[in-house]
Amino acid sequence: MSSIAVSTTINDDDVEFLCQPDETLLDVLRNRLGLMGAKEGCGTGDCGACSTIMDGRVVCSCLVLGAEAQGKTIETIEGLANGAELHPLQRKFIEHAALQCGICTPGFLMAAKALLEANPDPTETEIRFWLAGNLCRCTGYDKIVRAVQDAAAEMRGETA
Amino acid sequence: MRYERPQTIEDATALLANADAKSFLLAGGTDLLVRMQNDDFEADLIVDIKSIAGMGNITETGGGFVIGAGVPCAALSENPALFVAWPGVVEAANLIGSTQIQGRCTMVGNLCNASPAADSVPALVAANARVRVAGPSGQREIAVLDVPTGPGKTSLKKGEIIEAILLPKRDGRAGDAYQRFIPRTEMDIAVVGVGVNLSLDDAGMVQSARVALGAVGPKVILSDKAAEAIIGTKLEESVLDALAAVCSDTSSPIDDKRGTVAFRKQVAGVLARRAAQTAYTRAGEK
Numbered sequence: 391m392s393s394i395a396v397s398t399t400i401n402d403d404d405v406e407f408l409c410q411p412d413e414t415l416l417d418v419l420r421n422r423l424g425l426m427g428a429k430e431g432c433g434t435g436d437c438g439a440c441s442t443i444m445d446g447r448v449v450c451s452c453l454v455l456g457a458e459a460q461g462k463t464i465e466t467i468e469g470l471a472n473g474a475e476l477h478p479l480q481r482k483f484i485e486h487a488a489l490q491c492g493i494c495t496p497g498f499l500m501a502a503k504a505l506l507e508a509n510p511d512p513t514e515t516e517i518r519f520w521l522a523g524n525l526c527r528c529t530g531y532d533k534i535v536r537a538v539q540d541a542a543a544e545m546r547g548e549t550a
Numbered sequence: 551m552r553y554e555r556p557q558t559i560e561d562a563t564a565l566l567a568n569a570d571a572k573s574f575l576l577a578g579g580t581d582l583l584v585r586m587q588n589d590d591f592e593a594d595l596i597v598d599i600k601s602i603a604g605m606g607n608i609t610e611t612g613g614g615f616v617i618g619a620g621v622p623c624a625a626l627s628e629n630p631a632l633f634v635a636w637p638g639v640v641e642a643a644n645l646i647g648s649t650q651i652q653g654r655c656t657m658v659g660n661l662c663n664a665s666p667a668a669d670s671v672p673a674l675v676a677a678n679a680r681v682r683v684a685g686p687s688g689q690r691e692i693a694v695l696d697v698p699t700g701p702g703k704t705s706l707k708k709g710e711i712i713e714a715i716l717l718p719k720r721d722g723r724a725g726d727a728y729q730r731f732i733p734r735t736e737m738d739i740a741v742v743g744v745g746v747n748l749s750l751d752d753a754g755m756v757q758s759a760r761v762a763l764g765a766v767g768p769k770v771i772l773s774d775k776a777a778e779a780i781i782g783t784k785l786e787e788s789v790l791d792a793l794a795a796v797c798s799d800t801s802s803p804i805d806d807k808r809g810t811v812a813f814r815k816q817v818a819g820v821l822a823r824r825a826a827q828t829a830y831t832r833a834g835e836k
Contacts, residue, residue: 412586438648449654450650453579454583455583520649522737
C-alpha cells in the first residue's frame with residue numbers, strides 16, 4: 391500500500407503526515423503524531439474514548455480515516471488547556487472528581503466542549519443525551535454531569 | 551488498498567465502474583470503518599465522495615429539498631426549513647447512534663447499507679422521497695422504496711452512486727412522524743420502526759397517507775392497506791385500532807434476540823397508531 395500525504399490543522403498547528411489508506415485518524419494521532427490523549431476503547435464507535443472535534447463536530451476518531459483529515463481543522467484534548475491554564479471543563483472535572491481511572495476522560499472533555507459550544511446552557515437531560523456516546527465504567531456519570539453543569543455555569547459567567 | 555477522493559461525480563462513478571468487486575464507497579464511514587476492523591475485511595479501493603461539490607449541502611428548490619449524500623444526520627436538524635417541512639424524517643435520522651455518530655453518519659449511507667432496521671428509511675419511504683443516482687450511463691431517479699432489495703442488498707448497479715435524497719415540497723396541512731422501539735432509550739437498533747406521512751383537507755380529514763414499516767421484513771414495507779385505513783377519517787379510536795391491526799398483519803418479522811415475531815407484530819401496530827397520531831397533530835398545527 392502506498393502512503394498518502396495529508397495536510398491538516400491540529401490544535402491550531404499546521405500538521406503534515408503520511409498514513410496508510412486504511413489507517414484511522416486515531417492511529418495517526420497516537421502512533422504518528424505522539425498525541426496520546428485520545429484513547430482506543432472499542433475501535434468501533436461505541437465508547438467515545440477517542441472523541442475529537444473535526445470542523446466543529448465531535449467525532450469518533452476511530453471511525454475517521456487519517457486521509458479524511460485532509461484540509462480539516464481538528465481539536466484534540468492536547469489543545470484544550472491554554473498553556474498551563476486548564477479549560478473550565480478540566481478544572482471542574484477535577485473539582486467534582488468526575489473521573490477515576492481516566493481512560494474515558496479526554497473523550498468526555500472533547501464531547502462536552504462541543505456540547506457547550508453548541509448549547510451553552512444545556513439541561514441535565516440534554517447533557518446526558520449528548521454524552522450518551524461516551525462510556526464511563528467508574529463514575530456512574532453523575533459527577534461528570536455535575537462537572538459539565540458547573541463548567542457551563544462558569545463559562546456563562548454565573549459562578550458565585 | 552487504494553483511497554481515492556474524486557472531485558467530480560463522473561470521476562467517482564468511473565472509479566467504481568472500472569474497479570473490481572472489492573470496492574467501497576465512503577461517505578460518513580460509520581458503518582464502513584467498523585467493517586474495516588474485521589480481520590476478514592478486504593478492499594482494493596475506497597472512494598471518498600465528500601470532496602465532490604454539493605455532497606455536503608442541503609438545498610431548498612422549487613420541487614422540495616435536495617440533501618447531498620455526504621450530509622451528516624446532525625446537519626438535518628440544524629436546517630430549520632427542512633425540520634419544519636419534514637420533522638418525521640429528521641427525527642428518524644437523528645435517532646441513529648450517538649452525537650459522535652450523528653456528526654458523520656448519512657441518510658444515504660443508512661439507505662445503501664440496506665439494513666432492514668435502518669431508522670431513516672421508513673420515514674423517507676413514508677415521505678415519498680426519491681434518490682438521484684449517478685452512474686456510468688448518466689443520471690436516473692428512483693424511489694427510496696426501490697433502493698433496498700433485501701438485507702445488505704440494493705438495486706444499484708455497478709458504478710452507480712446515490713448523489714442525493716430528494717424530498718418533495720410540502721404544502722398545506724401535512725405532517726410526518728417516525729416512531730421506533732428499542733430496549734433502551736438511546737443508541738440501539740430498531741426492533742420495529744414506523745413512519746407515517748399524511749395530509750389533511752379543510753375539514754381535518756386525512757386526505758392522503760403513506761405508512762412504512764421497518765425491521766419487520768427483509769426490507770422496508772410500504773402498506774397501502776394501512777394508508778387506506780386512515781384516509782377519509784379523523785383518526786378516531788376505531789380507525790386507529792384498524793390501522794394497528796393492518797400494520798400487525800402486514801408485518802412479517804423474524805424471531806431474533808431483539809424480539810419475537812409475535813412481539814414485533816404487536817409493536818408494529820402500537821407504533822403505527824402513535825406515529826399516525828403525531829403526524830396528524832403536526833399536520834393540524836399547520
